[in-house]
Amino acid sequence: MSPQSRTCAVEVSGLVKRYGSKVAVDGLDLTLDTGSVLALLGPNGAGKTSTVEICEGFRTADEGTVRVLGLDPRTQGDRLRPRVGVMPQGGGGYPGVRADELLSLIATCSANPLDPAWLLDVLGLTSAVRTPYKRLSGGQQQRLSLACALVGRPELVFLDEPTAGMDPQARRLVWELISALRSDGVSVLLTTHLIDEAEQLADHVVIVDSGRVVAQGSPRELTADEPDDQQLRFRTRPGLDTTLLVAALPEGLDVREPTQGSYLVEGRIDPQVVSTVTSWCAQQGVLAEELMVAKRSLEDVFLELTGRELRS
Numbered sequence: 558m559s560p561q562s563r564t565c566a567v568e569v570s571g572l573v574k575r576y577g578s579k580v581a582v583d584g585l586d587l588t589l590d591t592g593s594v595l596a597l598l599g600p601n602g603a604g605k606t607s608t609v610e611i612c613e614g615f616r617t618a619d620e621g622t623v624r625v626l627g628l629d630p631r632t633q634g635d636r637l638r639p640r641v642g643v644m645p646q647g648g649g650g651y652p653g654v655r656a657d658e659l660l661s662l663i664a665t666c667s668a669n670p671l672d673p674a675w676l677l678d679v680l681g682l683t684s685a686v687r688t689p690y691k692r693l694s695g696g697q698q699q700r701l702s703l704a705c706a707l708v709g710r711p712e713l714v715f716l717d718e719p720t721a722g723m724d725p726q727a728r729r730l731v732w733e734l735i736s737a738l739r740s741d742g743v744s745v746l747l748t749t750h751l752i753d754e755a756e757q758l759a760d761h762v763v764i765v766d767s768g769r770v771v772a773q774g775s776p777r778e779l780t781a782d783e784p785d786d787q788q789l790r791f792r793t794r795p796g797l798d799t800t801l802l803v804a805a806l807p808e809g810l811d812v813r814e815p816t817q818g819s820y821l822v823e824g825r826i827d828p829q830v831v832s833t834v835t836s837w838c839a840q841q842g843v844l845a846e847e848l849m850v851a852k853r854s855l856e857d858v859f860l861e862l863t864g865r866e867l868r869s
């Protein structure tokens with residue numbers, strides 16, 4: 558898409574959100590292109606939900622500007638609501654309401670809703686339609702919440718941790734649905750702390766930590782899928798002196814032991830490098846276990862940028 562024809566579903570600039578002395582969002586910028594999927598990826602407490610809830614109009618920003626479908630969510634919410642779907646974190650249904658009742662109620666608020674029965678079927682909830690909300694499993698509540706976000710045929714959906722608490726099968730189903738939304742031209746802004754979710758779904762990933770953007774780009778850009786930017790990983794006895802290995806490897810390759818017994822060789826990995834590493838291990842009298850060559854993951858990118866693991 559040329560820059561001229563690019564349109565934005567969400568534009569956030571210089572966003573700041575404070576709770577008392579706590580700065581939850583600290584000058585955050587992001588842009589969601591129309592018809593694409595943006596993943597806001599970060600650890601617990603990074604400021605993802607605060608950002609999304611400001612975009613949804615549920616919270617007020619302390620500083621910065623937010624435009625959603627060209628409108629201000631705080632003052633023009635009435636015009637936005639019919640066009641936007643929201644899946645909040647943690648469900649939010651009334652304890653006694655049945656799945657079909659809740660979805661039908663929300664459908665009546667829309668001018669041209671999807672068929673609730675069809676949507677419940679797509680989301681694998683047909684057997685639970687008459688179950689009260691409080692008796693649904695966490696994963697079923699999540700899927701019902703997603704159905705509520707989608708039943709009004711929104712142009713834009715906000716999904717806050719959409720697959721939290723789901724089993725792998727349900728997670729796969731939701732991923733397929735999000736991909737289908739994208740194919741239909743719906744814009745999606747989702748939050749997640751799951752690397753694979755961001756990698757699988759997102760056109761654009763914004764990595765946040767402590768309320769700030771630490772990196773952003775497509776998953777491919779962020780992991781720099783270049784031949785010179787690979788890793789050879791293996792596990793063996795902790796604390797080996799890698800000086801001789803570094804000397805035996807071609808210039809430009811780096812060897813580290815980031816966690817005990819887990820070794821990383823970084824740079825251009827070719828067959829000769831693999832051979833040198835296994836020979837060195839043999840000289841040390843150790844076996845290189847779980848040896849693999851891979852590109853950098855988003856997890857590695859996060860670790861490099863923040864010095865912490867994403868799940869911490």
Ligand SMILES: Nc1ncnc2c1ncn2[C@@H]1O[C@H](COP(=O)(O)OP(=O)(O)OP(=O)(O)O)[C@@H](O)[C@H]1O
Nearest residue numbers: 576579581599600601602603604605606607608750
């Ligand atoms: N209503 C509130 N009052 C006070 N502090 C809050 C409030 N809401 C969030 N915070 C704090 O602001 C910071 C950012 O929280 P936020 O929920 O936006 O992050 P998050 O990235 O969505 O985290 P999670 O993945 O756990 O949902 C956290 O330190 C949190 O404790």
